[in-house]
Amino acid sequence: MSKVIVVTSGKGGVGKTTTTAALGAALAQTGQMVAVVDFDVGLRNLDLILGAERRVVYDLINVVQGVAKLPQALIRDKRIDTLSLLPASQTRDKDALTDEGVGRVINELRERFDWVICDSPAGIERGATLAMRHADEAVIVANPEVSSVRDSDRIIGLLDSKTVMAEAGKHMPKHLLVSRFDAARAGRGEMLSIEDILEILSIPLLGIVPESEEVLRASNLGTPVTLANPATAPARAYFDAARRLNGETVPMVVPSEKKSLLDKIFGRRAA
Amino acid sequence: MTLFGFLRRRRSAPVARERLKILLEYERCLVSQVDLIAVLRQEIVAVVSRHVTIDPERVQVSVDRGREHSTLAVGIEIPNANGQKAA
Ligand SMILES: Nc1ncnc2c1ncn2[C@@H]1O[C@H](COP(=O)(O)OP(=O)(O)OP(=O)(O)O)[C@@H](O)[C@H]1O
Ligand SMILES: [Mg+2]
Secondary structure: OOEEEEEEOOOOOOOHHHHHHHHHHHHHOOOOOEEEEEOOOOOOOHHHHOOOOOOOOOOHHHHHOOOOOHHHHOEEOOOOOOEEEEOOOOOOOHHHOOHHHHHHHHHHHHHHOOEEEEEOOOOOOHHHHHHHHOOOEEEEEEOOOHHHHHHHHHHHHHHOOOOHHHHOOOOOOEEEEEEEEOHHHHHOOOOOOHHHHHHHHOOOEEEEEEOOHHHHHHHHHOOOHHHHOOOOHHHHHHHHHHHHHOOOOOOOOOOOOOHHHHHHHHHHHHO | OOHHHHHHHHOOHHHHHHHHHHHHHHHHHHHHHHHHHHHHHHHHHHHHHOOEOOOHHHEEEEEEOOOOOOEEEEEEOOOOOOOEOOO
């Protein structure tokens, strides 16, 4: 059974595209068939993060409009052959995407892939609602910072009202991925703690990705961080998050010196 | 600066947490309230229109959020004379 995941946040620049690439690659590295779909029409970046920017011919809008067939638009990764990218259009307007057309393409992707991971644009407008519309589950990326947490709360509200699942009266599973976490600053009380964020948003934690220069290095190289350097802290965090998405139970590694915090996180996730 | 003042300046996260909690409590019910008012308004117009001809534009539904209870106010403008439906 294939699963459609939307990676969303409300706030811009929190790490959605980085997360889509890293989770997509991590799942594909286990041999499962994965498609990552860029919904950021006009500001596409997933192609660049995956090092496929020079191979884009057709895009999501072309497929939605029937100008290209899905297999023509999909770009297969040269390093992980189970990973494919459906790029966004760089020149067209997001209004060229229709709800019905997107639904059709997502259904076609479901037939070919185990995972379809949709990289949402920032904001709460049409582009973001279209990206979440046909999802089965959501990964909400948040930074430990007030405006990001507030926007996450807003996005949770939209996931519970504007999606096909919500309209059918079903509950959409949601996962919180805290990114750009700085353990030292959180420890000094300068930054919202994981506990604070979980208490405020009350959705289960999928992972904690530390602030790391490895992420910038990986994007410079056009390689997802899980492939660029699998041993680094952000790569390990994404590998663990991918396993949790897969339904495995993986102990949460909190980037912190304080052990008591780790215990508290465990208690919360189990509850 | 005293040590106490120094600590208070550094530990800004607890302030952030409290501000967020209060704000989100308010914003969450704001969203559901907007939906509720739209639904109430629609249904009130439907019920009243069965008996009296009214202009849907001239129906006002508002909520006044109080500390212990809130007040729902409905204002419907009904035209005088031959406003009654034939049936
Ligand atoms: N864990 C991290 N550590 C350090 N830098 C990071 C981390 N995650 C993301 N970044 C950096 O933050 C910036 C924004 O990341 P990204 O493009 O993934 O965010 P986004 O949510 O997709 O943005 P947008 O809303 O514009 O689509 C990039 O420069 C990226 O390299
Ligand atoms: Mg992005």
